[in-house]
Amino acid sequence: MPIILPEDPTPIAKVPSTENKTGGWRTFRPVIHYEKCIRCYICWKFCPDAAIYFAPPEAHESPKEALAKFDTVEINYDFCKGCGICANECPVKAIELVLEESVGGDE
Amino acid sequence: MKMILTGNESAAWGARLSRPKVIAAYPITPQTSIIETIAAFIANGEMDARYIRVESEHSAMAACIAAQNTGVRTFTATSAHGLALMHELLIWASGARLPIVMSVVNRAMAPPWSVWTDQLDTMAERDSGWIQLYTQNNQEVLDSIIMSYKIAEKHNVLLPTMVIEDAFILSHTAEGVDVPDQKKVDDFLGEYDPAFKLDPDDPAGFGSLIMPEGPYMEFRYKMALAFEDARNEIKKVVEEYNETFERNYSPFIEEYRTEDADAIMVVLGTIGSTAKDVVDRMHEKGKKVGVARVRYFRPFPAEELRMLARKTDMLGVVDRSYSFGPGADLYAETRSVLYKHTDIPVKGYVMGLGGRDITPQILEKVFDDMLSVAKEGVVDKEVEWVGLHGDERWS
Known part of the structure; x- marks a missing residue:
C-alpha cells in the first residue's frame, strides 16, 4: 500500500472554531448577579473570547429603572473558559466566580 | 548599479528588491543596521511595506508568521541571543510551511558576552526546519536573499530560509556590490503566490491539534520530502539567477x-x-x-x-x-x-x-x-x- 499523506502542507482545520466548544476547560464559572449589573458592558469589552453577548433589555432584572431600557448581557458557557477577567473588571462586582463542581456542570 | 555596501546594507537591499510587505524586527548587534536601513527605506517612501516594531525577537517571528499567513512576503533579521529567543517560533514557522526569509548575522553566544562572529547561534538551530545558507561576501548576501524567496516559495518547498553572514567581517565591512535592477528582480521573483492563506470568506484554523493517531508524523515526513525537493529547486534557481544576473554561484x-x-x-x-x-x-x-x-x-x-x-x-x-x-x-x-x-x-x-x-x-x-x-x-x-x-x- 502506498503511504497516505495529508493533502495540505500544514495542518489546516476547515472546521470553524465555533464548532470547538471549550467551556469544559472551566474550573470557575462566572455568574452575573443581575440585581447589581449596571449594563456598562465592560465585561463584554474585556472578554478575551467572545463568550459574553448582548440580550434584550427585558431578559433580566435591572437594579434601576433608568437602566432597564438598555440591552443586558449573558455568558455563553459553551466557550467561557472561566479566566475570571470579567469578574475582575466589573466595576460593581456583579460577577461572581463559583467553583464549577459546586453548581453541578450542565454543559 | 554598483554601490559600496556593507553586508548589512546588502541584506537590506536584498530584502528591498524582493518587495516584502511586512517587516517585523527587534534590534540586536551586529544585525541592527539591517533593520535600520530597511526602516529608512520605508520612511523615505522607497519601500512599500509595513514595519512592525516589536518587544522581542520572539514577537518578531510571531508577527512574521501571522503576516505571512495572510498571504504576503515577510522579512526579518537577527543574531545570536535574538535567534535563540526565536527558537520556539522558528519551529512553528517551518512546521506551518511559511516561506519567511530572514537574515542572520552570526554572533557568539554569551557568556562571556561577545558580539563577534561564531557559528554556534545558527548551528543550534540546524534542526528547526529552516533552510540554512552561509554566505561569503556582500554580493552573495544580497543575491541570496532574492534567490531564497524564489526557492522557499515553490509550492513543493515552502520552507523558511536563513541567509547567514559573518558578524563584522561582512556585516560592517563595505565593498563593491552590484545591485540588480528592480524590474529585473520583479520579473525573476514574480508576485508571491501563497499555497494557502487566511481568508475571511473561507474560515480555517492553522496548526490545529493532532492526536497521536492523526497525521502528525505525515506532516513531518512531508517536510523531509520538501527538503529533498529543495535540493532540486536550489540547483534550478541558482542556475537561472546566474544566467539572468551574470553571476557564478555553485548551488551547494x-x-x-x-x-x-x-x-x-x-x-x-x-x-x-x-x-x-x-x-x-x-x-x-x-x-x-x-x-x-x-x-x-x-x-x-x-x-x-x-x-x-x-x-x-x-x-x-x-x-x-x-x-x-x-x-x-x-x-x-x-x-x-x-x-x-x-x-x-x-x-x-x-x-x-x-x-x-x-x-x-x-x-x-x-x-x-x-x-x-x-x-x-x-x-x-x-x-x-x-x-x-x-x-x-x-x-
Whole structure:
C-alpha cells in the first residue's frame, strides 16, 4: 500500500472554531448577579473570547429603572473558559466566580 | 548599479528588491543596521511595506508568521541571543510551511558576552526546519536573499530560509556590490503566490491539534520530502539567477583548486575567501591543497561531499563552533555522510570562536597539518582546537 499523506502542507482545520466548544476547560464559572449589573458592558469589552453577548433589555432584572431600557448581557458557557477577567473588571462586582463542581456542570 | 555596501546594507537591499510587505524586527548587534536601513527605506517612501516594531525577537517571528499567513512576503533579521529567543517560533514557522526569509548575522553566544562572529547561534538551530545558507561576501548576501524567496516559495518547498553572514567581517565591512535592477528582480521573483492563506470568506484554523493517531508524523515526513525537493529547486534557481544576473554561484559547494588536491579544506562562510588566498600561496610552494566552501548547511550537501571526497586523499573540516559530543557540527555531519563511501581520513579543526581572527598564517599551518595527515593516512586527533592561548603549535 502506498503511504497516505495529508493533502495540505500544514495542518489546516476547515472546521470553524465555533464548532470547538471549550467551556469544559472551566474550573470557575462566572455568574452575573443581575440585581447589581449596571449594563456598562465592560465585561463584554474585556472578554478575551467572545463568550459574553448582548440580550434584550427585558431578559433580566435591572437594579434601576433608568437602566432597564438598555440591552443586558449573558455568558455563553459553551466557550467561557472561566479566566475570571470579567469578574475582575466589573466595576460593581456583579460577577461572581463559583467553583464549577459546586453548581453541578450542565454543559 | 554598483554601490559600496556593507553586508548589512546588502541584506537590506536584498530584502528591498524582493518587495516584502511586512517587516517585523527587534534590534540586536551586529544585525541592527539591517533593520535600520530597511526602516529608512520605508520612511523615505522607497519601500512599500509595513514595519512592525516589536518587544522581542520572539514577537518578531510571531508577527512574521501571522503576516505571512495572510498571504504576503515577510522579512526579518537577527543574531545570536535574538535567534535563540526565536527558537520556539522558528519551529512553528517551518512546521506551518511559511516561506519567511530572514537574515542572520552570526554572533557568539554569551557568556562571556561577545558580539563577534561564531557559528554556534545558527548551528543550534540546524534542526528547526529552516533552510540554512552561509554566505561569503556582500554580493552573495544580497543575491541570496532574492534567490531564497524564489526557492522557499515553490509550492513543493515552502520552507523558511536563513541567509547567514559573518558578524563584522561582512556585516560592517563595505565593498563593491552590484545591485540588480528592480524590474529585473520583479520579473525573476514574480508576485508571491501563497499555497494557502487566511481568508475571511473561507474560515480555517492553522496548526490545529493532532492526536497521536492523526497525521502528525505525515506532516513531518512531508517536510523531509520538501527538503529533498529543495535540493532540486536550489540547483534550478541558482542556475537561472546566474544566467539572468551574470553571476557564478555553485548551488551547494564552491570548490577552489580541488582537482588533484592532496588535501581539501571544508569551510563555511568567510573563512572560504581567506582559505582560497592561502591555497594560492601553498601552490606556489608546490603544496597541492584546495578549498570547498559549503553554502547550504540545510539541506545538507551529502552527495556533493561524497563526490568531493573522491577527488582527494584527506578532508580537513573547519568549524567556527563546537558541539559537546561529536566535536564540531560541519565536521560531524561531513564524517557521517562519508561513512562507507570513502576511507580517506577526515579531521576537524575548531577555530575562530568568539570572533578570534582566522589569519592566513594560521590556515597555512592547518593546511600543513592536513597534508601530513594525508601523507600518514591516519588522523592523529579527530578534532583539534586551533589557536588556544599558549598553544605554540599554531602560533
